[in-house]
Amino acid sequence: MSKIVIDARESGTTTGRYVDKMVEHLHKLKPRHEVILLAKTHRLQYLREIAPKFVVIETPFKEFTFGEQTGFKKQIEGLNADLVHFPMVQQPVFYKGCVVTTMQDLTTIRFRNPTKNPIVYWSKQQVYKWVNKRAARKSEALITPTQYVKDDVAEYTHVSPDKITVTLEASDFISDEPEPVKELEGKRFIMYVGRPTPHKNLGRLIDAFAILQKERPDLYLALVGKTDANYERHAAYVKERGIPNVIFTGFTSDGQLRWMYEHTLAYTFPSLSEGFGLPPLEAMIHGAPVVASNATCIPEVLGSAARYFNPLDIEEMTTKIGEVVDDPIVREEMSEKSKKHAAKFSWSRMATQTLAVYNQALSQ
Secondary structure: OEEEEEEOOOOOOOOOHHHHHHHHHHHHOOOOEEEEEEEOHHHHHHHHHHOOOOEEEEOOOOOOOHHHHHHHHHHHHHOOOOEEEEOOOOOOOOOOOOEEEEOOOOHHHOOOOOOOOHHHHHHHHHHHHHHHHHHHHHOOEEEEOOHHHHHHHHHHHOOOHHHEEEOOOOOOOOOOOOOOOOOOOOOEEEEEEOOOOHHHOHHHHHHHHHHHHHHOOOEEEEEEOOOOHHHHHHHHHHHHHOOOOEEEEEOOOHHHHHHHHHHOOEEEEOOOOOOOOHHHHHHHHOOOOEEEEOOOOHHHHHHHHOEEEOOOOHHHHHHHHHHHHOOHHHHHHHHHHHHHHHOOOOHHHHHHHHHHHHHHHHOO
16 A cells, blocks of 8 residues: 655645545545645645545645745655655655646746736746746656646656646536625626636736627626735726726625526636636536637637637627627527536546556556
């Protein structure tokens, strides 16, 4: 029996959904290994509930800190693991044991965050670039969520594509009862869910909506996500330009999110760069018509079920969204395609593929 340690410090975060789903479905496979999860205090109980036969150990070491490189490394070494899986690229870079690393994407090394100190952020980016290359080269095996990221990682880090396995992620149907959002109830609206960081390209979406709204004065745009400095920047832009009918919902419950997916005229996804892109797939499983960027891995994930635009072309974005908003027959056809397409993805299959990567790495 081999001992496998999984870094679950990201559990409970937006990016940590991959970790949680991997652990949950890996546990259902009943692997013939001892599996140990390292997690932060507030996620210990949750992980013990979804994976009662795995050992769950508390770790106080945060990501991207000196403690991660020293204390976390020492903690892992003390467990005498046969294999350690880091589901994100952040890890003790000088740990010398057998490692599997999931590289979600290379977006962070290519885009800046205008709400951060530019000098400090640039400096951190340089370190992060090195960490990506170091992690890729020292890992026994790599996992990526799409073929696009596999190709991107292989080219950027100069590792063999044979070292990289693609394990597609999946979406989940929200079981909570739909809960109307008061600001949108009875209104025609399009929507976006997620972070407002620069690569998400919300500025161009807002500009496209401003054009759409002039010809469709009853149309609303719902921007869904926890309020932060970047969302505040967009809200200031909307106010400055005098663009009507833009709703910043802030945090929403699962029931409210389900209601929006089920009532939106179109889920819009203008992103410039993604590693997988869970939100539009989640919208699809609820039947939302999706109009999305044709950049990076997005067409790979959404397939023929979505309609696409060049994310740098506001006029094309406006036209493509407008075609869906204005035609109920098109929306009905897209809704059916969305449900069928989203149903093809499986967390269980992803966990099975991940276990196969572990077994292969352990046999080397």
